[in-house]
Amino acid sequence: MLREIRPLVHRGLTWVRPSMLGATAAVLLVAGLSITATAGAVELRPDHPERYTVKVGDTLWSIASRYLDAPWRWRDIWQENPGVANPNLIYPGDVLTVTYHGGQPRVRVEGGMRVVRLEPRVRSEQLDAAIPTIPVSAIGPFLSRPVVANEKQIDAAPYVVGFPDDRAVAGVGDTIFVRSIFAEPGTRWEILRPGKEFLDYETGEPLGFEAAYVGSAELVQSGDPATLTITRMTQQSMPGDRLRPAEDEKAIRAFLPRPVTDASSGHVIAVLNGVSQIGQYDVVVIDRGTDNDVQVGDVFGVYRGGDVKQDKVKARKDEWNWRNESPLDADFWYGDWEVTGWRRNQLSDNAPLPLHVEARKKTDDYVVPFWPAGTAMVFRSFPRVSFALIMSARAALHVGNPVSAPPQ
Incomplete structure (x- = not known):
């Protein structure tokens, strides 16, 4: 079984997709969403930047990953910038800095001012021009x-x-x-x-x-x-x-990233782009859907483990001489061997009898513990299954890997 992982309390986040018409974009954290009590104090990554300049091509997930091991908790540390037209918008060129209030870390735009490169074109702040949570190009064909x-x-x-x-x-x-x-x-x-x-x-x-x-x-x-x-x-x-x-293609207007609970545990049952080893930005199918209360924006942890492995240390005891044992030693004959069957008609110089016992040293197997190997976010859900994008992968993932609440 997977180890118990407590779900995080959802903190409203809304993220929108980028315009396909130009590179000017923004990250949108929709204002007016209340911040509920956290499941625990948020700790920044030890290697988080003290200052970070937002670049074209960034996503909110990639920015949040620089500060948090759980990027979906970005709202916990983001501080709105009063005195600007859109206090929750983050644009390329903005410089993000870390401050502390009441011992809790906060990230905000430095000085509440924006660094804007003057170009001979109109700067648009429409919602459709905002940088998305995740790379739209990775999920576009599957929307x-x-x-x-x-x-x-x-x-x-x-x-x-x-x-x-x-x-x-x-x-x-x-x-x-x-x-x-x-x-x-x-x-x-x-x-x-x-x-x-x-x-x-x-x-x-x-x-x-x-x-x-x-x-x-x-x-x-x-x-x-x-x-x-x-x-x-x-x-x-x-x-x-x-x-x-035919249905009109639906624009990605909003994602509400939130960790699932252990009750939503399932498995990766397929990958939609035909690969055998699943990595970052591959699209997978999970055997849980809206009938299991799985919704767009749900974040799963993807785990590896549960397979049976041989204890190779004990297995070395199959080599009778690894401890320089001798057939003259009593332990060689009366040690921890086990009978595995009988050999028939195996005549040789070492087996003078047509029927003799076959034995080997006892070896133990062990079950590999489950460990977090990646994260996946649902972007499309059906009654019985969901499509999810692999957001991170610490190792190659495979069909059959279990999914459950992500680690905090």
Whole structure:
């Protein structure tokens, strides 16, 4: 079992995504959110900077990691800067300094003033221009696709039944025939392909199927079958692909990072980018979802351990002469050996009898203790599973690693 890890009290944080239109950006800590009692005093990292200049490309998580071992507790040490238009905004060029109030560390913008490089362009402070908590490029392809659906949803969805001229596949600009779509011409649809089945790591219970994004199509004529034209593709469409009404991609407006409790313990059951060894900024699937009260912004610790290892120190006793023992010594014959079976028809100079005992020194195995190997933050959640981004990894992570409350 994982060692008991007490959950931290959530401290409201709101973080928004960066604009894709320019490099000028800001980190947003939304004002007006109350600070609740902490689960314990916050201690800065021993190697924290006394002064840090915010750079373009920073995220709030990366800045917080310079000061705290638990970056989601940034609100505990951030001090708003009165006298400026947006006291919770952090911009590139700002100099962050550490002060102490009542013995507790605080981080704020030096002097409450901002260092601004003059450039021949307008500086925007819109929310959409703010630096996000995490690198958006790492999760962008997974924000609205793929989806997770159960067997009934897949069976009930309209599906590609064929193409003109009896071709085997279709691409951009091609026509596809789809069973049972009755909607207004011009409506947009997404083409999805059922893929791997997600299973609960411990029970093997089905949790849903990954439905990978294949492309988009526009309805030309409704009916059974309906006629659609493919407008966008990531791979060619085939009979059996499912369709669903297209949804507008949702911008990342807010994350509320908070540690999960031990009640949300689960496992990494898949990785979405096809790697075998999981590292920082890889996207993983966790066998817990909204049915288990897992929400966007939940922070998990990823743990390694629990496997059985051989005690190699005791195993050396299999080598009868490691202590310079001799067959003439009583311990050699009456020591801690154990009978493992009988050998038959193994005639040799050392085994003159066709049947003799096989024995070896006793060795002990041990179970590796669980230890924190990384952290993951949920950015998309379904009823039975969630997608999470690996925020940090002290070692290579693997499918099957347990997840639970992160260490404080």
